[in-house]
Amino acid sequence: MxxxxxxxxxxxxxxxxxxxxxxxxxxxxxxxxxxxxxxxxxxxxxxxxxxxxxxxxxxxxxxxxxxxxxxxxxxxxxxxxxxxxxxxxxxxxxxxxxxxxxxxxxxxxxxxxxxxxxxxxxxxxxxxxxxxxxxxxxxxxxxxxxxxxxxxxxxxxxxxxxxxxxxxxxxxxxxxxxxxxxxxxxxxxxxxxxxxxSQENKWMIVIIVIAAVIITAFVVALQLAERRIPVQYAKKVQGRKTYGGQSTHIPIKVNLAGVIPIIFAISLLSFPQIITGFVTATPTGWWATVLRYLSTSHPVGACLYVLLIIFFTYFYSSITFNPMEIAENMKKSGGFIPGIRPGKPTYDYLKKVSKYVIFIGAIGLAIVASLPVIMSAVTNIDGLNIGGSSLLIVVGVALETVKAVESQMVMRHYKGFLSK
Incomplete structure (x- = not known):
């Protein structure tokens, strides 16, 4: 290193x-x-x-x-x-x-x-x-x-x-x-x-540190995980030269949406609180009860938080990954998935696979976001409830930056950061 x-x-x-x-x-x-x-x-x-x-x-x-x-x-x-x-x-x-x-x-x-x-x-x-x-x-x-x-x-x-x-x-x-x-x-x-x-219970600190290490490892695995769909390109003979015939793959990242679903979910739950802050700093009555239920520290708010993360993961992933466009581009370039006919069968196959991958990513994001919330509720330590989203951002950016430096080093025939 x-x-x-x-x-x-x-x-x-x-x-x-x-x-x-x-x-x-x-x-x-x-x-x-x-x-x-x-x-x-x-x-x-x-x-x-x-x-x-x-x-x-x-x-x-x-x-x-x-x-x-x-x-x-x-x-x-x-x-x-x-x-x-x-x-x-x-x-x-x-x-x-x-x-x-x-x-x-x-x-x-x-x-x-x-x-x-x-x-x-x-x-x-x-x-x-x-x-x-x-x-x-x-x-x-x-x-x-x-x-x-x-x-x-x-x-x-x-x-x-x-x-x-x-x-x-x-x-x-x-x-x-x-x-x-x-x-x-x-x-x-x-x-x-x-x-x-500053916490008096030192065993609680040890448990939090161990949990942070485990969550970090899980976030790294979630960021790097992908489903690779094999693609074969047909051979074309033009004159005396043969083109195509190579094999490649379509990588579908498990975490297609990144940290955006977490940001959307937190923003939507906190929107009533922000609007209330423009009017009064201390809400009272039934509206104060509603705001308390919408907080991630409350069980109802925590459940809504998880459901919103899953919803926004499906929503944003469907925007960033377009099976129809990929299927059309493959058909135009002579590519096909082994055992799957080009055109609509390829689109149906990609759509089916992406649903399973997105589901795994949504559950993974919900786990990453909910574990710090649970830890914050159990330990009564402020600041842990955003640990999951912060870890996701830090790990994702660190991996992207390392890959950027790696690509610069590879172009100049140096061993990079990702090599052993």
């Missing part, structure tokens, strides 16, 4: 990319601890000390900047939401679907639309945050100008983080947006260790 790292730094272009990535990530971390000009960090941190659900996930993805309302408080969340919305609209709007198939120029146009939508979502989210905080910290927002300044600060922070992420993708190593989330989640490890260390 250390020899591979040393060999990677021997390649000038790869060394420059790695150093550029580290520099950009350092800038993100500096911005995440820069205080907001309107609110004191201690006061806002005390207000968000009991954050859970989507609030806790946002705080983890922003590296703690959200709970302190620092410069990068909203982090890259508006960009992620924008990317998801554009991906869904690509299925519904033929013009966007044409742009996606239009090569590099089309992808650049879609990326431009994603940036515009990111700014719009950032403005809306910044207004919601500033308006809800005004009811709690009225002295921090005495005038309309202070709210406008708060909106501008938060939106500018998100725009800058988006710019950094795109530059890491083009000039650095790996996916910049994913790496920003990765480094922000890792920055929360010291506070998590401090929380665990």
């Amino acid at each position: 250390f020899k591979s790292v040393r060999d990677a730094f021997k390649i000038p272009d790869l060394r420059r990319r790695i150093l550029y990535t580290l520099l950009m990530l350092a800038i993100v971390r500096i911005g995440s601890v820069m205080p907001s000009p309107l609110i004191e960090a201690d006061a806002i941190q005390e207000y968000f000390s009991q954050a859970s659900g989507v609030m806790a996930l946002f705080d983890a993805m922003s590296g703690g900047a959200f709970s302190q309302m620092n410069l990068f408080a909203m982090g890259i969340t508006p960009y992620i939401n924008s990317s998801i919305i554009i991906s869904l609209l690509t299925i519904a709007i033929p013009r966007l679907e044409e742009l996606q198939k239009d090569g590099e120029s089309g992808r650049k146009k879609i990326a431009q639309y994603t940036r515009y939508l990111t700014v719009v979502l950032a403005l809306v989210q910044a207004f919601g945050i500033s308006y809800s905080l005004r009811s709690v910290f009225s002295d921090a927002f005495p005038t309309a100008w202070s709210i406008i300044l708060s909106i501008a600060v938060f939106t500018a922070g998100t725009a800058f983080v988006m710019w950094v992420g795109e530059n890491i993708t083009s000039k650095g190593i790996g996916n910049g947006i994913s790496l920003i989330i990765f480094i922000n989640i890792l920055s929360r490890i010291p506070s998590t260790i401090s929380t665990l260390g």
